[in-house]
Amino acid sequence: MTDATLAAPPEETPLHVVVPASTLRTVVDVLGALVEECRMRFDADGVHVAAMDPATVASVSLDLSPAAFESYDVEERTLGVPLERLDDVLSMASGDDPVQLALDPETRRLTVAVAGLDYTMALVDPEAIRSPPDLAEMEFEYTAAVTLESTALSRSVRAADMVSSHATVGVDADDEAFVVSASGDTDDVRHRLAGDDLLDIDAGEAESLFSVDYLTALERPIPSGSEVTLELGMEIPMALSFEIAAGAGQVEYALSPRIAR
Amino acid sequence: MTDATLAAPPEETPLHVVVPASTLRTVVDVLGALVEECRMRFDADGVHVAAMDPATVASVSLDLSPAAFESYDVEERTLGVPLERLDDVLSMASGDDPVQLALDPETRRLTVAVAGLDYTMALVDPEAIRSPPDLAEMEFEYTAAVTLESTALSRSVRAADMVSSHATVGVDADDEAFVVSASGDTDDVRHRLAGDDLLDIDAGEAESLFSVDYLTALERPIPSGSEVTLELGMEIPMALSFEIAAGAGQVEYALSPRIAR
Amino acid sequence: MTDATLAAPPEETPLHVVVPASTLRTVVDVLGALVEECRMRFDADGVHVAAMDPATVASVSLDLSPAAFESYDVEERTLGVPLERLDDVLSMASGDDPVQLALDPETRRLTVAVAGLDYTMALVDPEAIRSPPDLAEMEFEYTAAVTLESTALSRSVRAADMVSSHATVGVDADDEAFVVSASGDTDDVRHRLAGDDLLDIDAGEAESLFSVDYLTALERPIPSGSEVTLELGMEIPMALSFEIAAGAGQVEYALSPRIAR
Incomplete structure (x- = not known):
């Protein structure tokens, strides 16, 4: 497999990150154990997810610092991410292929680019995803x-x-x-x-x-x-x-x- | 696996060839993508197959020269070959085991010999297999x-x-x-x-x-x-x-x- | 995987043996081809099993001498062993992990210990398992x-x-x-x-x-x-x-x- 260059991101995007495929795959697997979609918060400290399974038996809290990324350029923002479809796209990547995520501010869709492939993913309204209870309070x-x-x-x-x-x-x-x-x-x-x-x-x-x-x-x-x-x-x-x-x-x-x- | 010698072919056969298992397996896979049985024409220039899938959406043309064979001794002849059964027999071969095909002129069956195994296969009437349109004309x-x-x-x-x-x-x-x-x-x-x-x-x-x-x-x-x-x-x-x-x-x-x- | 020590056997047990997992797995596979449970006789000469499949088409005779064991300390005794559950436990062992079998004389259950795991298995009444015909007579x-x-x-x-x-x-x-x-x-x-x-x-x-x-x-x-x-x-x-x-x-x-x- 030749190592394809990543497509250029949209010129003005509030979110443009590059992360090794293996890291993103771990994130998707960890969250996918409990939920099908999740609220993923991007800010200057990195990515944060809190989620609870539909039966409210188990919850997960995940933090990924900017150091986990090859490139991290974000404005504070929360995305509603369909995990299974992201998993599908990652199945096209091998090992540590760099994966580029970029938000298109107009269509509000997420472009996932990996090894010559551009996948444009419709996001989920974050408001429609149930919030877990604040774990810190428990x-x-x-x-x-x-x-x-x-x-x-x-x-x-x-x-x-x-x-x-x-x-x-x-x-x-x-x-x-x-x-x-x-x-x-x-x-x-x-x-x-x-x-x-x-x-x-x-x-x-x-x-x-x-x-x-x-x-x-x-x-x-x-x-x-x-x-x-x-x-x-x-x-x-x-x-x-x-x-x-x-x-x-x-x-x-x-x-x-x-x-x- | 010991390397078994191939059985002697019928004494008077209009068709007797030996081909590496891997080559024959590729031929079966390529044709099997579209059809279950095919007309396989053997002549002095090698083996020729033209076939079209039942929905007439895709067709295949395959030529294999005598150089692909370890031994190639044929009179001009067209066989109707059941691909799935040939695939079964090839599953018994490993790597480049030589596979011998010999036509029994009396029973009109094909003997497939590989690594100590003799498989006698009933052929399909070639007339009963639909002809594809002549691809050269398109x-x-x-x-x-x-x-x-x-x-x-x-x-x-x-x-x-x-x-x-x-x-x-x-x-x-x-x-x-x-x-x-x-x-x-x-x-x-x-x-x-x-x-x-x-x-x-x-x-x-x-x-x-x-x-x-x-x-x-x-x-x-x-x-x-x-x-x-x-x-x-x-x-x-x-x-x-x-x-x-x-x-x-x-x-x-x-x-x-x-x-x- | 760290190499866990085996638990101490019950202090007074009529049966205490240690055998490599691979050997016990072969025994279970060989017997499991014909029966779901079997009478396993332990005596000074080793382990002996004779069994016949429910359709009485095939029978098996198996002998395993004390030399196959790392430790072999038994009083003469016949156990009714559920093979599928023993197979489950062995799936937790890797390669030649030592497996310890010990009979609890009070509960009449068999303790199977392997790599930190203690499995207590209810045995089957040997009288309830059909005897095969005496093979030596045939x-x-x-x-x-x-x-x-x-x-x-x-x-x-x-x-x-x-x-x-x-x-x-x-x-x-x-x-x-x-x-x-x-x-x-x-x-x-x-x-x-x-x-x-x-x-x-x-x-x-x-x-x-x-x-x-x-x-x-x-x-x-x-x-x-x-x-x-x-x-x-x-x-x-x-x-x-x-x-x-x-x-x-x-x-x-x-x-x-x-x-x-």
Whole structure:
């Protein structure tokens, strides 16, 4: 594949950025785990997204600093972005192809240019996208925090999925262990990580029951090789955070617990 | 896999050829894009096939010279070949395994031998296969020609497929660019190739509308790494040609335009 | 993936063994070709399984010596093992991860521990699993034996599958050849292996008709690179045997012939 030059952006555009395809793909995957479209706010500090899934069980907060971009020239603005169509366009890019996003101020459409391809995308009215509650206002009393590799978390969730649609996620304070367990009709499973299997642990008693489907949806888009931090408490939501774009971006998921059966 | 010797052909056969599996597989894929069975003419100059898809939207002309064969010993003859079954047999071959085709004059069946396997295939009556119109009689006034890598053409077609079932394929004479564009309900896409992204261009104004499904069907069997030449005009069929068998074979597709909407 | 230590087994257990995941996976695949659950006998000589498929067309006999285990500490005992759930657990293991099996004498459940994961599996009452007939009592008059690579056998079966649901498997004594052939409505196929394509042959006339579906089910779990020995006769069952666990285990399938059509 020859490396095509990007088309010139519209002459007067309030938004013109260039970002590696792999970074934008991670952003789309992370948000797409919960919503089909989202409000994406561009300002001098970068891109900010807060969204909540339609069942209001999980929310996501994503920040991407201008350092994640090859070029970043924006006036403050909020776009309503259809994630699946952006994903389609990104499927045409390979690896770190630069992707140029430019807003056409007249048509209010977003031009996505990558490797010789110009895709003109109709945006969604941001007002028509439901606002999530302000996450900063929700303060939970976390009693434990664990940092582990994304592959280890993925294994925990797959293990629980073998026997049940619900998993207990918690910390055993005495053993300084992170424990995911699930009980099915006949079989039980327990995945226990301690010592060198964890990158870090701030151990206190913590245990809550979560939907395995949601856990799967949240861990799937985490880039492999990531370090993931879980904040946990007793019967409260978990916070699941990790870096993207080599540290130039930050994601935090919050997942509500299920009522214990 | 041990390299099995090929079975001896029938003693008196009007047709006995040996060809690398990869070459025969390409032939089957190229023809299979449009038809399920075809008339395959063998003579001293090689193998010749002309076929048209049942909807009479696209046709194919394929020639394979004796140089493409490891052994070529034929009396002039036309066979009616069921392509899907030949494809099944080829799925048993790996890479460049030699494939032997021999016609049994008594049973009128074709013996396909590859790597220890003998497959005896009932042929189709060639008279029962519809003849395509004589392509040589159809002369179109092409105003432009473009040569590009098969992967670049494939990207153009995939791009159009994201938004519509129809794509405009043409040449921008001023910019000496090959342009594929498509318009969907809300989104547009445009793939533009010029300069080093093309292998050759003979630029004149050209633009016609084509079915994306047919474009996909025709570009899919083109061996990767091929150079493809498109001949284009104003609202006329396109000719799409490429070499197979390292130059010992030639394929030309013709695709009728759709009436502009 | 960090290499997690295995959990300590129950203090007093009548059965505590550790086996490489790859070995246990082969055992589950070999048995799973015919049955969903099986009686697995553990004694001082190792593990022994005899099972027959519900249609009583094929049977399997499997022996795995203590040498196949990293640790083997058992009192004589027969377990009823649900193969599909064991397969699920093994999907969490990679390569040669050690898998620990321990029987909890109180709950009568089997704890499967692998890489930080503890899976507690309800067993099946062995009395509820149908006993196969005693294979040792069935003596057939085999007239030929052939040893070949598993990939060659796999090709033979795939070839037959192209044209029919039944295949004739036999030996041509004059040519010292192993021959699999099948006839469909219009096409025939014949796969013939002799000389260097076989590892060994004890040639006598042999020919029987078998179900292609069963042949496919039996050859699929054979570890690639295995040497497979077939014992064949005239219109009698075939025996198909191969080693597992680098020679520390032995499998023998028996497959009944179909009545010739």
